[in-house]
Amino acid sequence: MSLLSRYNASLSDPAAKSRTCATTGLNVCLGAERFIKLNAVSAIVFLLLGGIAAILLALTRWQAIHLLPVDWFYRIVTFHGLNMLIFWILFFEVAILYFAATIPINSRLFSTKVAWVSFAMMLVGAVMVNVIILRGQADVMMTSYLPLLAHPVFYLGIILVAVGTLIGVFNFFATLYIARRDNTYEGSLPLVTFGAAAAAIIAVVTLLHGAIVMLPTFSFSMGWTAEPDPMWYRMIWWGLGHMSQQVNVAAMVAVWYLIAYLATGAKPINETVCRAAFVLYVLFINLASAHHLLVDPGVGPAWKMWNTSYAMYLAVLASMIHAFTVPASVEMAMRGKGHRRGIFGWILALPWRNPAFSAAALSLLIFGFVGGITGVTLGTVQINIIAHNTLRIPGHFHATVVGGTTLAFMGLAYYVIPLLFRRDFIARGLARIQPWLFGGGILLVSIGMSFAGSMGVARRTWDIEPAGIYGPAAHLFLGVMGIGAIIAVAALLLFVVLCVGTVLFGVRNNGRAMADWGAAQTAPGAKETSLLHDHWGMKGTMALTSVFLLCFAVYYFANWKALADVWPVR
Amino acid sequence: MSLHVPERDWYKAPAGAEKLWIGVALLWCFVMSLMMPYWHFRGKQNADSETYAVEPAAFMERTERFVADNRVGEIDGVPVVEPPPGGEAYLLARMWSWYPILKLRQGETYRIHMSSTDLQHGFSLQPLNINYQVIPGYDHVITMTAATAGEFIIVCNEFCGIGHDRMIGKIIVE
Ligand code: HEM
Ligand SMILES: [Cu+2]
Ligand SMILES: [Cu+2]
Numbered sequence: 001m002s003l004l005s006r007y008n009a010s011l012s013d014p015a016a017k018s019r020t021c022a023t024t025g026l027n028v029c030l031g032a033e034r035f036i037k038l039n040a041v042s043a044i045v046f047l048l049l050g051g052i053a054a055i056l057l058a059l060t061r062w063q064a065i066h067l068l069p070v071d072w073f074y075r076i077v078t079f080h081g082l083n084m085l086i087f088w089i090l091f092f093e094v095a096i097l098y099f100a101a102t103i104p105i106n107s108r109l110f111s112t113k114v115a116w117v118s119f120a121m122m123l124v125g126a127v128m129v130n131v132i133i134l135r136g137q138a139d140v141m142m143t144s145y146l147p148l149l150a151h152p153v154f155y156l157g158i159i160l161v162a163v164g165t166l167i168g169v170f171n172f173f174a175t176l177y178i179a180r181r182d183n184t185y186e187g188s189l190p191l192v193t194f195g196a197a198a199a200a201i202i203a204v205v206t207l208l209h210g211a212i213v214m215l216p217t218f219s220f221s222m223g224w225t226a227e228p229d230p231m232w233y234r235m236i237w238w239g240l241g242h243m244s245q246q247v248n249v250a251a252m253v254a255v256w257y258l259i260a261y262l263a264t265g266a267k268p269i270n271e272t273v274c275r276a277a278f279v280l281y282v283l284f285i286n287l288a289s290a291h292h293l294l295v296d297p298g299v300g301p302a303w304k305m306w307n308t309s310y311a312m313y314l315a316v317l318a319s320m321i322h323a324f325t326v327p328a329s330v331e332m333a334m335r336g337k338g339h340r341r342g343i344f345g346w347i348l349a350l351p352w353r354n355p356a357f358s359a360a361a362l363s364l365l366i367f368g369f370v371g372g373i374t375g376v377t378l379g380t381v382q383i384n385i386i387a388h389n390t391l392r393i394p395g396h397f398h399a400t401v402v403g404g405t406t407l408a409f410m411g412l413a414y415y416v417i418p419l420l421f422r423r424d425f426i427a428r429g430l431a432r433i434q435p436w437l438f439g440g441g442i443l444l445v446s447i448g449m450s451f452a453g454s455m456g457v458a459r460r461t462w463d464i465e466p467a468g469i470y471g472p473a474a475h476l477f478l479g480v481m482g483i484g485a486i487i488a489v490a491a492l493l494l495f496v497v498l499c500v501g502t503v504l505f506g507v508r509n510n511g512r513a514m515a516d517w518g519a520a521q522t523a524p525g526a527k528e529t530s531l532l533h534d535h536w537g538m539k540g541t542m543a544l545t546s547v548f549l550l551c552f553a554v555y556y557f558a559n560w561k562a563l564a565d566v567w568p569v570r
Numbered sequence: 571m572s573l574h575v576p577e578r579d580w581y582k583a584p585a586g587a588e589k590l591w592i593g594v595a596l597l598w599c600f601v602m603s604l605m606m607p608y609w610h611f612r613g614k615q616n617a618d619s620e621t622y623a624v625e626p627a628a629f630m631e632r633t634e635r636f637v638a639d640n641r642v643g644e645i646d647g648v649p650v651v652e653p654p655p656g657g658e659a660y661l662l663a664r665m666w667s668w669y670p671i672l673k674l675r676q677g678e679t680y681r682i683h684m685s686s687t688d689l690q691h692g693f694s695l696q697p698l699n700i701n702y703q704v705i706p707g708y709d710h711v712i713t714m715t716a717a718t719a720g721e722f723i724i725v726c727n728e729f730c731g732i733g734h735d736r737m738i739g740k741i742i743v744e
Contacts, residue, residue: 070732070735071732074729077729104574105575141729145689145690145728145729146690147689147706148730148731187576188575188576190574191576229707230706231705231708270582270584272582272583272584273584273588273592293703295617295619295703296619296710297619297620297703297705297710299619300618301617301618304619308606310603313602316599316602317595317596317599320595320598320599321591321595324591324592328588376602381606381610381616382606382609382613382617384617385615385616385617386699386701388692388701388703388727389694389703390694390727455697455699456696456697456725458692458725458726459727460728460729461725461734461735462734463735466735466736467696467723469697469723534586535587535589536586536587538587542587549594560605563613563615564614564615566698566699567615567698567714567716568717569614569616569617569712569714569715570616570617570618570712570713
């Protein structure tokens with residue numbers, strides 16, 4: 001903190017308005033603050049819409065309930081996918097970008113006008129998409145695979161959202177530029193900002209793919225030009241669809257580092273390693289769209305293998321590095337605070353009652369153990385034969401983008417909402433259990449989907465009975481998914497109610513420090529020491545990552561075994 | 571420190587357990603990337619994507635010829651067709667049926683041409699859980715050995731409109 005207070009004197013632009021945060025002592029640019037609030041609150045509204053859709057879907061796929069009629073099921077799948085994966089995530093990420101480019105490096109936002117343009121385009125686009133879906137004129141799933149065709153407004157809305165986001169990303173980079181130019185900080189960017197910058201770079205490439213695929217499709221839907229090739233569409237669409245997941249991963253990991261620091265004082269053991277891992281994301285994700293085309297015609301085996309492994313496994317390496325450095329930094333901080341009993345003694349002393357911390361920790365566990373392991377396995381060219389388009393696929397990504405990214409973002413909101421709105425968080429007891437409910441629920445959803453999928457149950461299918469082949473086990477797992485969904489959606493609603501309630505009714509702090517969620521304490525009688533130079537001290541992390549690797553290998557080879565049992569096919 | 575500007579000398583080579591983990595993780599990534607070429611040459615299940623361009627009308631015509639030449643029966647109005655062992659077979663996907671019903675001999679290998687005349691569809695052979703994508707304009711050839719006898723169901727697992735869940739086909743292996 002002392003380092004920063006030196007810069008607190010003024011922001012780069014003397015005319016810019018700012019305030020000093022009464023809790024952290026950080027300088028907050030008011031322009032940035034407004035857009036962090038706007039984007040975060042809109043994000044939460046889309047999360048709510050997506051959550052309502054989620055429960056309708058889950059209760060339809062749970063065959064015992066089979067809630068929605070057929071046309072509404074597909075309409076709501078489309079609605080859920082776009083509101084969650086695109087709108088909730090993108091709006092929240094823009095908020096994170098504005099935060100990361102201003103507050104940690106004591107800068108002002110480059111331009112509030114640009115921020116308005118970005119926000120307005122995104123919002124108008126999202127509303128257009130939602131209206132046209134609910135009017136039943138875009139029952140095409142979020143992927144809208146050609147020759148399926150939606151109303152032109154659907155594509156136009158998506159283009160607006162993508163371009164609006166690009167403009168927001170531009171604002172982020174311009175802010176970094178003026179901060180550097182005006183020397184608002186000395187030395188290198190903080191790790192959080194660095195991670196956000198990695199996410200932003202990938203976002204640019206991603207959104208350009210979106211523009212490349214959506215413009216001709218929009219033009220075709222208007223009857224101006226010929227139909228784009230459906231296979232070309234798939235390849236470019238997944239350049240958007242998959243790469244954007246790497247944006248989510250990079251942003252999520254940046255949030256892990258941030259929350260680990262705020263809740264336990266953790267410092268990266270080696271900044272070089274953490275930063276290099278972010279660079280790996282940027283360098284090696286470009287062709288990961290390949291692993292959505294693994295059983296497609298038209299792309300050969302060499303192309304698939306090269307683009308899944310060259311592009312993916314070094315990005316996987318990056319995630320595995322973070323999976324070590326994040327817990328290791330927390331462990332060393334805890335040991336430094338005197339929690340040294342055995343291998344795992346430090347875990348008991350973690351601030352588990354802090355919802356931001358528990359959200360980040362659960363996010364790391366669910367993302368790593370479930371989302372990551374299943375993702376790499378399903379993304380293996382041959383194993384994809386026994387997984388493509390089954391419920392195993394949503395089973396996987398509900399553990400990455402929901403149990404991982406969404407939960408991490410919720411954790412961040414527990415810090416950011418009170419600090420920016422300057423109101424104490426309401427119903428703190430409920431907030432403390434919310435991440436556990438959401439994480440537990442989504443884990444059940446993911447497990448239920450994954451097992452039902454390995455029994456052959458297809459994704460995006462209203463009714464599995466006409467096939468007449470799915471037995472009680474498949475139905476049981478759909479039930480597990482349904483129960484998990486009830487828990488997860490209840491927790492999601494709780495999160496929304498708590499956030500909105502805090503914004504409207506939280507007690508204003510009026511210049512006093514915000515009530516804290518609770519950070520890791522120094523052990524009684526111990527003196528805080530830095531263990532950053534002990535390179536073998538993280539025994540607990542070593543044990544955890546060993547277990548992780550074991551689970552990974554077992555799951556991976558079990559899937560090869562399952563593949564070997566089906567008919568020979570080429 | 572992730573929120574703050576790092577200390578000046580942050581550039582350091584990894585050391586200790588961290589270095590060990592990076593090495594182990596890298597090794598594991600190598601193992602995984604070598605598994606795919608290994609299985610391509612030694613494994614029996616692959617996705618080679620043998621593909622030819624085809625107009626939907628031409629594919630329809632070839633399928634009709636295949637059905638006329640090899641028809642052995644009919645179930646619920648859908649022809650049952652038995653391709654010659656080792657030979658070519660056609661499977662046409664359209665909203666919302668798989669045409670025709672194929673009858674294969676156990677242990678024989680067939681080259682099954684799949685394409686669509688309208689939207690994208692998903693070939694999902696159950697309960698084996700073998701899945702391939704079917705795309706209009708692309709003749710996707712799957713070389714498949716009918717290793718086990720029985721009645722197998724083809725489910726469509728790519729969304730293809732309101733009747734998607736009722737797009738059910740059949741392969742009989744005797
Ligand atoms: C809160 C709890 C949630 C539940 C219970 C839930 C449940 C579901 C269900 C039942 C489906 C349909 C599966 C199918 O039939 O194919 C689905 C699809 C999907 N969900 Fe969720 N979901 C939740 C949250 C989220 C979140 C937060 C995201 C993204 C950030 C998300 C992203 C998606 C996507 C991308 C699809 C695929 C849509 C498609 O196939 O086009 N979900 N979800
Ligand atoms: Cu179909
Ligand atoms: Cu279908």
